[in-house]
Amino acid sequence: MISLKRGVSAHPFELRGSEPGRYLLAGELCFASAEKAFRRVLGIIGGSGETTLDLGGVVRADSAGLALLLEWQRQAELRGSVLHYVNLPQQLRAIAHVAGVEDILG
Numbered sequence: 857m858i859s860l861k862r863g864v865s866a867h868p869f870e871l872r873g874s875e876p877g878r879y880l881l882a883g884e885l886c887f888a889s890a891e892k893a894f895r896r897v898l899g900i901i902g903g904s905g906e907t908t909l910d911l912g913g914v915v916r917a918d919s920a921g922l923a924l925l926l927e928w929q930r931q932a933e934l935r936g937s938v939l940h941y942v943n944l945p946q947q948l949r950a951i952a953h954v955a956g957v958e959d960i961l962g
Contacts, residue, residue: 869892872913877905877906879910882915884921893921897924897928901932901935903937908940909928919955921948922955941961941962
């Protein structure tokens, strides 16, 4: 019998600063990691500057990951900041296309 623990990820979410205003997201951006990812990224968004999130290290994403991207975008706007996404995985692009929100992500 196979047992999968709910909420346990083979590739946990990570946020790494690569240079000022630019951060690399790595691991899974999905339901299991949503709460941690939301808090971590929210902590770096703010001020009147620009922030770039590089999603090149994301190995798996689902609709919860897309919801995070949209909410981070909204939070940045509320804080007077500009948020850019680069290297979106094809999996996220496909979900955004089906949801009709790909233009919002840039």
